[in-house]
Amino acid sequence: MTGESRQDLLNWVNSLLGLNIVKIEEMGKGFALCQIFDSIFLDVPLKKVKFNARHEFEYIQNFKVLQSVFDKHKIPNDIPVERLVKLKFQDNIEFLQFVKKFWDTHFPGGYYDAAGRRSGAGATVATGAPKPTRSPVSSAGRVSSPLNAGRPRSSLGSNNGASAAALQQAQMQVAELTAQVEEAQAALDAMGKERDFYFGPLLAVAGCAAPVS
Numbered sequence: 001m002t003g004e005s006r007q008d009l010l011n012w013v014n015s016l017l018g019l020n021i022v023k024i025e026e027m028g029k030g031f032a033l034c035q036i037f038d039s040i041f042l043d044v045p046l047k048k049v050k051f052n053a054r055h056e057f058e059y060i061q062n063f064k065v066l067q068s069v070f071d072k073h074k075i076p077n078d079i080p081v082e083r084l085v086k087l088k089f090q091d092n093i094e095f096l097q098f099v100k101k102f103w104d105t106h107f108p109g110g111y112y113d114a115a116g117r118r119s120g121a122g123a124t125v126a127t128g129a130p131k132p133t134r135s136p137v138s139s140a141g142r143v144s145s146p147l148n149a150g151r152p153r154s155s156l157g158s159n160n161g162a163s164a165a166a167l168q169q170a171q172m173q174v175a176e177l178t179a180q181v182e183e184a185q186a187a188l189d190a191m192g193k194e195r196d197f198y199f200g201p202l203l204a205v206a207g208c209a210a211p212v213s
Helices: 006-017 024-029 031-041 056-072 089-106 114-120 161-209
Strands: none
Touching: 006 024, 006 031, 006 089, 024 031, 024 056, 024 089, 031 056, 031 089, 031 114
């Protein structure tokens, strides 16, 4: 555990993500956890995250997305999904303390455009979030908050705000182009199937009608 209080953790989550979460229990809905890890790796498929989740099956779907991130980046910790989705305080604060410790170690620094990332994924948040503002960035290039004051952080890398924003923009463009290529390939596959459907019987009939030499 990090030893940080409930209010410290809520302030950190809301500052980082531009949200207005008022209870630790809401972390059991999964969407905020997914975006916290997106702030580290910038590769969480936010289009699959249900930011306005209201039912347990939707929370579970969000944790499936989070589990895929853990698997991809080989994060060894287990996600106690069955306990978290019950929205109990103790289970969720313990897991959030682990997440905060992981973030402190691996967040690369710079400005994380949480609202922009959600907007790019077509997501809306049902937590009554205020209009997000830029998180202050220290001279060391990482988000400054009362939780970070006087605390050194070992990082996977150091970026200033501009380079981090440029990297995020480039990755979003790559994701968009990849999606376009996948759509084009799907369209080609569909055209091929339609061609076979219509011309296959004609070719069969033509083969049967061919004169015997």
